[in-house]
Amino acid sequence: MVLDYGSGNLRSVQRALERVGANVEITSDATSAASCDGLVVPGVGAYASCMAGLTAVRGESIIDARLAGGRPVLGICVGLQILFSSGVEHGTRTAGLGQWPGTVERLSAPVLPHMGWNTVDVGEGSTLFAGVESERFYFVHSYGVVSWDFREDAQPVMKPPVASWCTYTDRFVAAVENGPLVATQFHPEKSGDTGAYILGNWLATLR
Amino acid sequence: MSLAVRVVPCLDVDAGRVVKGVNFVDLRDAGDPVELAAAYGAQGADELVFLDITASSASRETTYDVVQRTAESVFIPLTVGGGVRTVEDFDRLLRAGADKVGVNTAAIADPSLITKASERFGSQCVVLSVDARRCAGDVTTPSGFELTTHGGRRGTGVDAIAWADEAAQRGAGEILLNSMDADGTTQGFDTELIELVRRHVDVPLIASGGAGVVDDFPRAVEAGADAVLAASVFHFGHLTIPDVKSALDSAGLPVRRHNVRYG
Numbered sequence: 327m328v329l330d331y332g333s334g335n336l337r338s339v340q341r342a343l344e345r346v347g348a349n350v351e352i353t354s355d356a357t358s359a360a361s362c363d364g365l366v367v368p369g370v371g372a373y374a375s376c377m378a379g380l381t382a383v384r385g386e387s388i389i390d391a392r393l394a395g396g397r398p399v400l401g402i403c404v405g406l407q408i409l410f411s412s413g414v415e416h417g418t419r420t421a422g423l424g425q426w427p428g429t430v431e432r433l434s435a436p437v438l439p440h441m442g443w444n445t446v447d448v449g450e451g452s453t454l455f456a457g458v459e460s461e462r463f464y465f466v467h468s469y470g471v472v473s474w475d476f477r478e479d480a481q482p483v484m485k486p487p488v489a490s491w492c493t494y495t496d497r498f499v500a501a502v503e504n505g506p507l508v509a510t511q512f513h514p515e516k517s518g519d520t521g522a523y524i525l526g527n528w529l530a531t532l533r
Numbered sequence: 534m535s536l537a538v539r540v541v542p543c544l545d546v547d548a549g550r551v552v553k554g555v556n557f558v559d560l561r562d563a564g565d566p567v568e569l570a571a572a573y574g575a576q577g578a579d580e581l582v583f584l585d586i587t588a589s590s591a592s593r594e595t596t597y598d599v600v601q602r603t604a605e606s607v608f609i610p611l612t613v614g615g616g617v618r619t620v621e622d623f624d625r626l627l628r629a630g631a632d633k634v635g636v637n638t639a640a641i642a643d644p645s646l647i648t649k650a651s652e653r654f655g656s657q658c659v660v661l662s663v664d665a666r667r668c669a670g671d672v673t674t675p676s677g678f679e680l681t682t683h684g685g686r687r688g689t690g691v692d693a694i695a696w697a698d699e700a701a702q703r704g705a706g707e708i709l710l711n712s713m714d715a716d717g718t719t720q721g722f723d724t725e726l727i728e729l730v731r732r733h734v735d736v737p738l739i740a741s742g743g744a745g746v747v748d749d750f751p752r753a754v755e756a757g758a759d760a761v762l763a764a765s766v767f768h769f770g771h772l773t774i775p776d777v778k779s780a781l782d783s784a785g786l787p788v789r790r791h792n793v794r795y796g
Contacts, residue, residue, distance in 0.1 A: 337630060342608055346795070371655030437759065439657050439706050441737045443537040443579055443789040462537055462789045464610060466657045466706075494536055516632065518574070518608045522795035 327362040329388070330354040331379040333404065334368025335515070342515035346526040354383045360391045364532040369404030373413035373430060373469065374420040376404045386423055393425070393506055400528055401509035403467060406502070409509055410471055425507060426487070428474045428499075435495035438468040446500045446512075449488040454503050454510075454527050461520040463500075463512035470498030470511060537789040539579040539760035540750070540777050541739060542767045544569060546615075547586050549595035553765060563768075567602045573767070574607040576774040577791030581607065582635070582709070582739075582762060585615030597629045604630025612660055614709070623650045627658060635709055637662040638682045641689065641696070644703060651704025656736075661705035665693035665726055666713035676729055685713030694729050701736045708738050709762070715743025719766065722749055724756035731757025750777050751784035 328339050330352050340350045343366070353359055367385070369376045380386065392399050401409050408422045413430035422430070433440060443462035448455045474489060487504035491497050492511065501510045508528060514521035545553045550564040562568055570581050583603065585596045593616065600613050613626050614635020623634045634654075640646050640661060651659045664685055665678045672679055674692035681688055697708050710730055712723035722743045730738055740758035744750065750761045766772045778788040 335627070335630070335632060338604065338608075338632070341605060345608070370657065372652075437735055437737055439737065440536065441657065441707060442539050442759065444535070458793055461793055466610075468656070516608065516610050518791070519795040520793050521608060523793065526795070 327359055327364070328352045328366045328368065329359050329383070329385065331376075331383045331385055333376050333379050334370050334402070336368060339366055339368050339402065339515045342521065343525055343529070346522050346529055348525075348529055356384050356388055359383075359388045361397075364398045364400065364529070365389075365392060367399060367401045367405040367408075369402065369408065371404065373404060373407060373415050373422075374418065376408055377413075377420050377422065380408060389423060389425070396506050398506045398508065398528070398532055402515070403511060403513055406499070406509035406511050407469060407471070409502075409507065413469065415469065426474070426502065426504070428471045430469050430471055432468055433470050433472070433494065433496050433498065439466055440468065440470075440494045441466045443517075444492050444494060444512075447491045447493070449490045449501075449503070452488050452490060452501075452503055453531070454501060454508060454524055455490065456523070456527050458520045458523040462517075463510075463514070463520060463524070464516045464518075465492065465494075465512045467511060470496065472496045472498045474499055535787050536759075537579065537787045538754050538758075538781050539739075540577075540774050540781075540788070541580045541582055541760050541762040542573045542578050542774070543582040543584060543741070543762050543764040545584050545586050545764065546596065546599060548589075548592035549599045551768075552586070553768070566599050567606050569768075570603045570611075571606045573774065574609055577778065577789070578609065578774050579789055580610045580612065580760070583611065583613045583615075583631075584635070585613065587616065597625060600626060600629040600631055612709075614660065614662055618646075620646065620649050620653060623654060623658065627654060633658050633660050633707070635660040635662045637664065640700065641680065641682065641691070644699065647700050647703040647705050651706070656704045656706035659705045660707045660709050660739075661697065661700040662709040662711065663693055663697050663700075663730075664711045664713050678726060678729065681713055685716065694733050697730050698733045701734050705736060707736055708734055710738055710740055710758075712742035716741075718743050719745030721745060722753035722756070722758070722761070724752055727753055727756040727758050744772075747772060747776050747780035751781050751786055754781065754786050755784070
């Protein structure tokens with residue numbers, strides 16, 4: 327299922343997932359979003375408006391319920407950013423879902439948005455990038471998580487998360503694999519054949 | 534390792550058909566934008582631009598259908614421009630499957646369109662198309678470049694560089710810079726214009742107009758372009774996307790290699 331909360335190019339996410347063999351529906355219904363095999367949370371635009379849209383469809387409790395049951399969630403772009411503690415845009419701090427510690431901040435590169443195809447320094451133990459570790463992925467964003475000092479005591483997890491990084495002046499989080507909770511800053515649905523591998527790898531983790 | 538230079542073919546679409554001449558090998562129907570878009574995707578194009586040059590509003594309905602069918606056939610970003618006048622036009626094109634929307638004349642008449650569209654959809658969706666030419670006759674601007682409309686046929690007297698800067702401040706996430714002097718000449722991109730815009734504007738810059746041979750492309754990037762756009766040299770098969778990427782690579786510029794195939 328792809329969560330419809332008023333953000334993101336939902337149809338292109340749906341189509342890219344169908345290409346790798348998924349049976350996909352777009353929904354804003356809390357019950358089906360909470361219980362489906364895999365939930366994708368897309369997102370484009372401003373952090374604050376994405377959080378407002380997510381709150382309006384009870385996104386936080388949907389995601390909490392899924393993670394409590396070990397049911398996979400994939401966040402894309404701002405869908406990754408809102409999983410962190412907070413986002414700062416134009417001097418205003420907006421609380422995120424706080425699944426991971428860290429702040430989403432404006433990148434310092436001279437040309438923004440970071441727009442186009444970049445490589446990723448894939449974290450050790452990643453299964454998401456299997457087969458496409460050296461490829462490029464399509465990014466379009468001006469904000470990111472530049473510092474993430476993950477501490478074991480920060481939250482109870484089964485396995486420590488695998489973080490993959492991208493560099494565009496700053497080094498920032500490109501993807502996180504954390505048990506059932508997975509997210510990418512880039513757009514796998516717009517990353518051509520390499521993106522299809524990412525979605526296929528994620529799909530393979532669903533029941 | 535760094536961000537790859539994007540190589541972007543542009544399709545001029547009139548009433549659902551690609552115009553300005555297409556002689557692309559291995560196509561059943563050279564006028565079908567969907568088929569051409571898929572072919573460029575398979576060649577390794579990093580993005581696609583559709584320019585809707587349809588005059589009548591009735592034919593414009595066809596555009597939405599074409600955008601939708603194209604978005605269904607490629608898995609790379611798609612920018613659609615031409616005739617975009619309102620925030621509602623943005624909304625419709627994005628819903629049809631465009632990832633970014635190009636705006637030109639309407640934003641000159643009402644710059645708040647850029648502000649409104651970027652606030653609603655995000656800067657990453659808003660591409661400002663700037664048609665610039667060197668000042669001639671009585672017209673002068675501080676930069677020496679004038680903004681034009683109607684495909685370069687009408688001058689505005691507005692400084693093209695200052696306008697690009699204002700648009701970026703208002704929230705345009707990218708500038709599609711068309712040189713009206715270089716356009717159609719196949720004598721190379723206007724590197725002087727590219728350098729000027731790069732110096733004043735801090736959003737990504739797509740260089741357009743004048744591409745003739747592969748060596749033109751690295752020059753545009755060295756002048757400051759983040760992406761390079763061309764139409765007829767690709768449509769007629771004079772150059773292929775891999776040719777251009779090889780030239781960029783030889784010049785030491787990063788490119789995306791289309792070496793992984795899914796399925």
